[in-house]
Amino acid sequence: MSNAVIRIINIAKEFSETPGPRARDEGDFSGEAFLEEVLRPAFIQATKDGGVLTIDLDGSEGYATSFLESAFGGLAREFDPAEILKVITFKSDDEPYLVDEIKGYITDARKK
């Protein structure tokens, strides 16, 4: 049996039900704040533990492209996108297209 540590982050419960814009100076609950306060530390911890990080996107009022790109694209600019996709899994029953959208931001983050 696998002993991989699985951590689940529900953005609506652990960050905000109303995720905001791209950067901190543009408004509350930005993608930048989510990356720095929640996503990056959890990703580093999951990598250290050899575990899996599940991002649960359900329960919020919706995500702007700017929030998603800033958070997940931002993570992919700091770490290897392939490693990110290996460690992080996504769950979105409310809006299934979000998963493909986020994976697109992760893989395209370094192309610009």
Added chain:
Amino acid sequence: MNRPRTVPYLVGGAIIVVFCLLFRAAERGLHGFSINHAIDPVGLATLGVNIFIAFFLQYYFATRITDDRAEKDILIDTVRDAFSMLRTCRDEVSGCGTSKIAAEKQKKIISLYRALSNGLENVETAVEMSRCKELRKDFDSIRESFFKYKAAATGKFPYDASDISYQAQTYRALNQQLQSLAFKLNQYR
């Protein structure tokens, strides 16, 4: 308007009556009619095939055509819903112009794109379950266009002139792809 259900029975009854009269006339040799009592296997087989085709066409093809049309109507209805959501998104976004957009309005825009995303997902799921599942491959480009359109509308607030131009381009692209899908669904065989 629906045809009365009794019509086929009346026509069938009339045909039987005509045949009975013809056989009666042939048996009696009236009006130059005659009847050959020898059984012709080829004629009999032809009759059997004709009857089979008549029933096959009526019960198989007619039913299938009706089912296909009903299925396409359901699919086209879901595409129509997606069109309606797409137009709502366009109207909301185009009403913003280059002025500052209040937080409430931003939330509304984001939730409209979420509804559109789910509308497109509904169409994709319905197509996958239908006989038109071959059209599933069209959704790769539809999804791509949707992501671009969403990025144009929710990537940054407030908008500038180039954002508005990009929104118009990406809206047109997504709209065209949905129209193309609707036409393909309608003509699918």
